[in-house]
Amino acid sequence: MSTQSAVKVVTTHVLSEMKLKGEKISMLTSYDYSMARIVDQAGIDVILVGDSASNVMAGHETTLPITLDQMIYHAASVVRGVKRALVVVDMPFGSYQGNSKEALNSAIRIMKETAADAIKLEGGEEILESIQRIPVMGHLGLTPQSIHKFGTYAIRAKKEEEAEKLVHDAHLLEEAGCFAIVLEKIPAALAARVAQEVSIPVIGIGAGGGVDGQVLVIHDMLGINQEFSPRFLRRYHNLYAEISGAVGNYIADVKSGDFPNEREQY
Ligand code: KIV
Numbered sequence: 001m002s003t004q005s006a007v008k009v010v011t012t013h014v015l016s017e018m019k020l021k022g023e024k025i026s027m028l029t030s031y032d033y034s035m036a037r038i039v040d041q042a043g044i045d046v047i048l049v050g051d052s053a054s055n056v057m058a059g060h061e062t063t064l065p066i067t068l069d070q071m072i073y074h075a076a077s078v079v080r081g082v083k084r085a086l087v088v089v090d091m092p093f094g095s096y097q098g099n100s101k102e103a104l105n106s107a108i109r110i111m112k113e114t115a116a117d118a119i120k121l122e123g124g125e126e127i128l129e130s131i132q133r134i135p136v137m138g139h140l141g142l143t144p145q146s147i148h149k150f151g152t153y154a155i156r157a158k159k160e161e162e163a164e165k166l167v168h169d170a171h172l173l174e175e176a177g178c179f180a181i182v183l184e185k186i187p188a189a190l191a192a193r194v195a196q197e198v199s200i201p202v203i204g205i206g207a208g209g210g211v212d213g214q215v216l217v218i219h220d221m222l223g224i225n226q227e228f229s230p231r232f233l234r235r236y237h238n239l240y241a242e243i244s245g246a247v248g249n250y251i252a253d254v255k256s257g258d259f260p261n262e263r264e265q266y
Contacts, residue, residue, distance in 0.1 A: 048215060
């Protein structure tokens with residue numbers, strides 16, 4: 001029997017067993033109770049309360065504006081809807097970069113106030129000190145919180161020097177105690193190399209199929225968000241069209257007096 005169907009609750013230990021058995025790990029974002037409930041009941045392994053909430057929930061251009069309090073609100077809502085998946089929460093920009101004490105305090109707030117299972121931090125060498133005392137998922141490659149440092153969302157680690165730093169950082173994250181690493185928008189061959197070299201699960205987004213699992217932003221894969229269409233995104237639905245059609249029908253029914261009918265009133 002596969003690990004996925006056998007487990008009642010996904011833990012970090014389950015994820016490392018999945019890697020050992022060569023079973024792929026599925027991960028999606030969620031930001032609220034209702035969506036998290038659907039995603040969990042559909043059988044996802046990991047739910048990420050991503051700071052992409054800043055974009056898809058709040059309409060900001062970048063992930064930078066979302067606050068620790070706002071992430072805690074989203075994460076607590078998600079946790080209430082989840083019974084099986086491992087819930088990981090992004091630490092927002094400004095809540096951990098200062099020093100490891102600040103990072104630890106922010107992480108403790110997230111874990112205490114939301115009951116989530118783990119947190120995710122962007123960066124390599126520079127965040128090592130913060131990793132040791134909490135369950136951390138690392139994030140390398142395109143790290144959206146550093147957008148103003150790089151100035152572009154283009155593919156990362158194409159040049160050898162950057163690729164070698166990424167591999168080095170992945171090893172450092174593993175040694176420091178990360179239970180998994182997200183690799184975002186890097187060449188597939190490099191991501192596959194990292195997944196082979198480290199013993200912790202490597203989850204990719206725009207990092208090819210040679211890694212241990214995949215993550216997408218739920219608004220993107222459901223087609224709620226029409227503007228964002230990078231090459232790595234597979235759209236599983238056109239929810240924008242579905243919702244827009246349903247809202248259009250509702251408006252027409254209200255205007256024509258068709259809604260509510262006799263069975264829909266008291
Ligand atoms: O914030 C987020 O949704 C993420 C994923 C893109 C991995 O970090």
